[in-house]
Amino acid sequence: xxxxxxxxxxxxxxxxxxxxxxxxxxxxxxxxxxxxxxxxxxxxxxxxxxxxxxxxxxxxxxxxxxxxxxxxxxxxxxxxxxxxxxxxxxxxxxxxxxxxxxxxxxxxxxxxxxxxxxxxxxxxxxxxxxxxxxxxxxxxxxxxxxxxxxxxxxxxxxxxxxxxxxxxxxxxxxxxxxxxxxxxxxxxxxxxxxxxxxxxxxxx
Numbered sequence: 001x002x003x004x005x006x007x008x009x010x011x012x013x014x015x016x017x018x019x020x021x022x023x024x025x026x027x028x029x030x031x032x033x034x035x036x037x038x039x040x041x042x043x044x045x046x047x048x049x050x051x052x053x054x055x056x057x058x059x060x061x062x063x064x065x066x067x068x069x070x071x072x073x074x075x076x077x078x079x080x081x082x083x084x085x086x087x088x089x090x091x092x093x094x095x096x097x098x099x100x101x102x103x104x105x106x107x108x109x110x111x112x113x114x115x116x117x118x119x120x121x122x123x124x125x126x127x128x129x130x131x132x133x134x135x136x137x138x139x140x141x142x143x144x145x146x147x148x149x150x151x152x153x154x155x156x157x158x159x160x161x162x163x164x165x166x167x168x169x170x171x172x173x174x175x176x177x178x179x180x181x182x183x184x185x186x187x188x189x190x191x192x193x194x195x196x197x198x199x200x201x202x203x204x
Contacts, residue, residue, distance in 0.1 A: 003027055003028055003029045003194060004028050004029065004050045004051065004116070004120070004193050004194055004197050005028070005029045005030075005031040005047070005048075005049045005050045005051075006023055006028050006029070006030060006031060006049060006050065006051050006052070006053060006116070007030075007031045007032050007033075007034065007040065007043055007044065007047065007049040007051070007052040007053070008020060008023070008030060008032070008033045008034070008052075008053050009033075009034045009035075009037070009039075009040045009052060009053065009054045009055055009058070009064060009067065010033070010034075010035065010053070010055040010082065011035050011036065011055060011057070011058045011059045012055075013035065015055075015105070016033050016035065017033075019053065019082070019112070020033060022109045022112055023112070025109065026109060026112070026113050026116075027190070027191070028116070031043065031047040031048075031049035031050075032046075032047050032049070035058075035059075036058060036059070036061050036062075037058055037061050037062040037063075037064075037066065037067040037070070038061065038062075040052070040054075040067055041067075041070065044071065044075065048077075049077060050077060050120075050197045051077060051078050051079065051080070051100075051116065051119065051120065051123075052071065052077065052078075052079040052080075053079070053080055053081075053082050053103075054067055054068055054079050054080070054081055054082065054099075055081075055082050055083065056081055056082070056083040056085060056090065056094065057083070057084075057085070064081060064082075064083075065081075065093055065094060065097045068081075068097040068098075068099065069097060072097070072098060077123075078099075078100040078119055078120065078122070078123035079099055079100065080099050080100055080101040080102055080103065080115050080116070080119045081094050081097075081099045081101075081102035081103070082102070082103050082105065082107075083102065083103075083104060083105065084104070084105040085104075099119075100118070100119035100120070100122040100123045101115040101116070101118050101119035101122065102115065103115045116193060117191075117192060117193055120192070120193040120196050120197065121157075121159040121192065121193075121196065122159070123196075132199065134147065134150045137150065137153075137199075137202070140202050141186055141187070142186075143185075143186045144186070145183065145186055148179060149179055149182055149183045149186070151169070152165065152176070152179045152180055152183050153183055153187075153195070153199070155168070156180070156183075156192055156195060156196070157196060157199065162176045162177060162180065183195070187199075
């Protein structure tokens with residue numbers, strides 16, 4: 001299973017390079033780096049990323065918000081905004097573009113990781129595959145999921161934490177962790193974002 005593939009759209013080359021290094025250290029694959037909306041459109045058509053990180057201000061050309069509108073009208077993959085602006089007007093414009101998350105500069109790698117994971121979960125919840133069922137899923141796997149593991153997968157896709165899953169199923173946190181580990185092993189993934197991307201690839 002390939003790691004989650006992320007496109008970076010940032011007009012500042014230094015920041016783009018820093019984001020690329022952060023993503024690689026966090027275990028993601030960088031699908032490309034674009035400094036303009038036009039470059040991003042070209043890379044999207046070529047690379048089909050799983051998620052895009054869009055700077056809102058891309059210099060003199062179309063903004064990240066305008067690029068988000070283009071992505072939303074043509075593709076189904078999620079995007080989040082990276083911005084140094086946190087004023088009310090900019091945030092309102094960003095919300096209207098329907099990103100799955102956003103990060104305000106300056107930021108640390110844990111801020112970026114949280115935004116990506118929350119973003120992928122939010123996107124999965126917003127557009128869950130309607131044809132997802134255990135029998136069809138097991139046709140894709142070398143080792144089939146049990147009914148309980150499939151229940152755990154649905155909880156993961158719904159954005160539930162391990163603690164929330166434990167409470168809803170009246171089991172211990174360690175039991176949930178064991179089920180999640182077996183689930184990830186059978187899906188051949190290492191994280192919730194990878195699990196979400198893999199399921200969406202099979203059932204989109």
